[in-house]
Amino acid sequence: MEYRTALLKGDGIGPEIIDSAVAVLEKVGEKFGHRFIFTPYLIGGAAIDETGEPLPEETVKGCLACDSVLLGAVGGPKWDDLPGNKRPEKALLGIRYALGLYTNLRPAKLFPALKGASPLREDIVSAGFDIMIVRELTGGIYFGERGYRQGKFGEEAYDTEAYSVTEIERIGKAAFEIARKRSKRVTSIDKANVLETSRLWRKTMHRLSEQYPDVEYRDLLVDNAAMQLVRDPKQFDVIVTSNMFGDILSDEASQITGSIGMLASASLGDGTRGMYEPIHGSAPDIAGQDKANPIATILSAAMMLRYSFGLSAEAAAIENAVDHVLSTGSRTADILGSSAVSPIGCREMTARIVAALE
Numbered sequence: 001m002e003y004r005t006a007l008l009k010g011d012g013i014g015p016e017i018i019d020s021a022v023a024v025l026e027k028v029g030e031k032f033g034h035r036f037i038f039t040p041y042l043i044g045g046a047a048i049d050e051t052g053e054p055l056p057e058e059t060v061k062g063c064l065a066c067d068s069v070l071l072g073a074v075g076g077p078k079w080d081d082l083p084g085n086k087r088p089e090k091a092l093l094g095i096r097y098a099l100g101l102y103t104n105l106r107p108a109k110l111f112p113a114l115k116g117a118s119p120l121r122e123d124i125v126s127a128g129f130d131i132m133i134v135r136e137l138t139g140g141i142y143f144g145e146r147g148y149r150q151g152k153f154g155e156e157a158y159d160t161e162a163y164s165v166t167e168i169e170r171i172g173k174a175a176f177e178i179a180r181k182r183s184k185r186v187t188s189i190d191k192a193n194v195l196e197t198s199r200l201w202r203k204t205m206h207r208l209s210e211q212y213p214d215v216e217y218r219d220l221l222v223d224n225a226a227m228q229l230v231r232d233p234k235q236f237d238v239i240v241t242s243n244m245f246g247d248i249l250s251d252e253a254s255q256i257t258g259s260i261g262m263l264a265s266a267s268l269g270d271g272t273r274g275m276y277e278p279i280h281g282s283a284p285d286i287a288g289q290d291k292a293n294p295i296a297t298i299l300s301a302a303m304m305l306r307y308s309f310g311l312s313a314e315a316a317a318i319e320n321a322v323d324h325v326l327s328t329g330s331r332t333a334d335i336l337g338s339s340a341v342s343p344i345g346c347r348e349m350t351a352r353i354v355a356a357l358e
């Protein structure tokens with residue numbers, strides 16, 4: 001089979017880590033007899049420098065013509081002073097919206113080999129944890145009405161949050177369906193004690209949960225959830241939440257794994273086309289120095305094989321190759337922890353994962 005993937009390398013370490021994922025995919029293609037076709041498009045600061053726009057029309061069209069999208073990272077100090085709608089980050093929101101990717105999956109799991117890297121106490125993480133955050137990605141305050149106006153204290157800025165039953169239902173369904181394939185527990189996180197959107201969210205989730213009697217359901221207020229995540233992360237399986245709460249909680253969840261350089265993500269819509277990217281950012285401080293950890297992007301490529309192409313065995317082969325390389329002590333600088341080995345670079349880590357696929 002042929003599979004077409006748009007490559008959005010972006011900024012900072014983006015190009016290096018995308019090259020790593022491509023090398024791994026090419027090895028998988030060779031081994032399993034698939035043809036992966038890659039087409040690069042501009043996004044973020046790189047696109048601003050070339051075209052003046054963070055998300056050129058050609059990029060959107062190119063992604064729509066592919067079966068999936070693999071994204072590196074966008075942004076950097078060079079573009080920090082641009083106005084809001086010209087910033088590299090704007091491209092991310094634009095491409096998510098244009099591709100209808102309303103479901104954002106952000107797994108935060110503790111890799112057994114990296115337990116020592118978690119900032120949480122040993123007794124809290126000793127049993128491990130494996131959380132799947134399902135974040136709503138194309139609605140809420142990120143996309144609501146915003147602007148400036150005259151208020152009680154003079155000029156003020158405002159952003160608004162709106163959620164429809166339809167938007168809540170579709171993200172809720174995604175979460176319950178995913179929970180069915182895991183340990184069947186969903187926690188919906190909101191701020192229903194204050195926000196009207198959260199009250200509608202909660203009411204809708206309750207109604208939906210009746211269609212999933214086999215899945216254990218509970219609600220949690222977002223402030224409590226932030227606390228529970230560091231107090232006892234293993235209590236969570238699937239978390240479903242709004243765009244903004246999901247943004248914040250997924251950073252917290254990824255940090256307690258101690259290995260943000262390892263975490264992948266998938267953004268999905270109604271069809272099979274998805275966008276896959278590491279959770280970490282563009283790390284401009286180490287860009288071009290062969291120091292980046294390519295694993296989050298390589299694992300994102302594995303998610304792409306599983307969710308967009310239906311190639312589960314191939315996805316598992318990549319995940320096993322990563323596990324194997326870690327178990328033999330290979331470490332990039334970010335996941336060194338207290339280990340005594342000397343760190344390897346992005347290219348060497350990639351080469352070892354490709355070799356493990358043999």
Ligand code: IPM
Pocket residue numbers: 089090092093247
């Ligand atoms: C993320 C990022 C983005 C978001 C920014 C860069 C627009 O923080 O993917 O979590 O807030 O969604």
Ligand code: MN
Pocket residue numbers: 247248251
């Ligand atoms: Mn974020």
